[in-house]
Amino acid sequence: MTTDTTTPAAPTPGAAPTTPVLEATGVTMRFGGLTAVDNVALTVNSGEIVGLIGPNGAGKTTFFNCLTGLYIPTEGTVSYKGTVLPHRSHLVTQAGIARTFQNIRLFPNMTVLENVLVGRHTRTKEGLFSALIRGPRFKKAERESEARAMELLEFTGLAAKRDHLARNLPYGEQRKLEIARALASDPGLLLLDEPTAGMNPQETMATQELVFAVRDQGIAVLVIEHDMRFIFNLCDRVAVLVQGKKLVEGTPSVVQSDERVVAAYLGTPYEDAPGAEEAAEVAAAEAHAGHTPTTAADTPPADTDTPGTGTTGTTDGAGTKGEEQA
Numbered sequence: 001m002t003t004d005t006t007t008p009a010a011p012t013p014g015a016a017p018t019t020p021v022l023e024a025t026g027v028t029m030r031f032g033g034l035t036a037v038d039n040v041a042l043t044v045n046s047g048e049i050v051g052l053i054g055p056n057g058a059g060k061t062t063f064f065n066c067l068t069g070l071y072i073p074t075e076g077t078v079s080y081k082g083t084v085l086p087h088r089s090h091l092v093t094q095a096g097i098a099r100t101f102q103n104i105r106l107f108p109n110m111t112v113l114e115n116v117l118v119g120r121h122t123r124t125k126e127g128l129f130s131a132l133i134r135g136p137r138f139k140k141a142e143r144e145s146e147a148r149a150m151e152l153l154e155f156t157g158l159a160a161k162r163d164h165l166a167r168n169l170p171y172g173e174q175r176k177l178e179i180a181r182a183l184a185s186d187p188g189l190l191l192l193d194e195p196t197a198g199m200n201p202q203e204t205m206a207t208q209e210l211v212f213a214v215r216d217q218g219i220a221v222l223v224i225e226h227d228m229r230f231i232f233n234l235c236d237r238v239a240v241l242v243q244g245k246k247l248v249e250g251t252p253s254v255v256q257s258d259e260r261v262v263a264a265y266l267g268t269p270y271e272d273a274p275g276a277e278e279a280a281e282v283a284a285a286e287a288h289a290g291h292t293p294t295t296a297a298d299t300p301p302a303d304t305d306t307p308g309t310g311t312t313g314t315t316d317g318a319g320t321k322g323e324e325q326a
């Protein structure tokens with residue numbers, strides 16, 4: 001089950017050549033006796049959106065923390081555009097990797113614009129002295145930062161709310177603001193940790209469009225998500241972590257049809273799936289009676305409450321429905 005099968009996406013004929021933006025090699029993270037990430041290798045190329053999926057506790061966030069300098073991996077190296085990254089998060093941001101977190105981490109009592117300006121600080125050169133005297137150079141830098149922050153608010157659809165306090169934004173807009181703040185450091189790679197967690201379908205769709213737009217700006221994206229429909233619609237390539245190890249990597253269709261992934265993560269209906277138990281009972285009763293539906297009246301309607309046809313496509317922990325991923 002722990003064999004690493006890597007199936008790189010086939011290059012599109014005539015497409016611009018891709019170059020590695022992120023290269024993680026042999027990344028291992030141990031906490032005492034627990035190996036949370038075990039010898040994981042992953043490459044993200046320019047122009048790509050790559051997904052990282054796996055059951056709860058598989059090591060996805062720990063891997064992100066190793067990539068972004070929050071954790072010093074026990075073993076392995078992480079390179080950005082060919083240079084090995086230091087184990088300091090602000091230096092990783094400065095190098096060109098930005099991230100959002102699983103739990104929203106905005107400054108709730110600052111305005112929308114101020115939150116984005118905070119994200120801009122790694123790209124401003126003015127020091128404390130310059131800030132204290134507020135000379136012309138400082139004011140010019142400040143105007144430039146504000147102009148860039150406003151561009152990002154336009155890009156994420158939040159410009160009209162620039163003066164609202166972050167805590168007063170609806171949930172979906174707070175998530176967008178996190179992305180705008182991450183983009184303020186002008187990254188070449190954006191890491192998103194469960195960007196659609198808690199979102200309704202409209203917000204999820206808007207996030208999908210936003211991530212495509214980010215990629216179209218020349219920023220590679222690596223995204224952790226439990227919403228399989230989102231992941232398989234969005235990503236060029238998907239890697240699956242199970243118990244800290246990379247189980248499979250490949251195109252969405254390769255990953256969805258890999259029986260080890262189905263068994264370890266996608267295959268079984270998630271607990272409390274609406275109607276799953278009832279549907280299983282009906283199937284068992286039909287099998288017992290030797291009844292095979294043959295007419296339209298016999299055939300159950302294709303409703304969304306039966307296993308494999310749920311509407312969210314979201315896994316929660318050990319698994320979700322394999323059929324709905326197609």
Ligand SMILES: Nc1ncnc2c1ncn2[C@@H]1O[C@H](COP(=O)(O)OP(=O)(O)OP(=O)(O)O)[C@@H](O)[C@H]1O
Nearest residue numbers: 031034036054055056057058059060061062063102
């Ligand atoms: N700082 C830490 N100290 C000790 N153990 C940790 C630490 N951080 C994570 N772990 C453990 O490492 C394992 C992987 O956790 P991690 O949060 O990376 O999983 P995940 O795949 O992101 O899960 P989820 O999908 O629930 O967010 C878990 O067993 C977790 O308890």
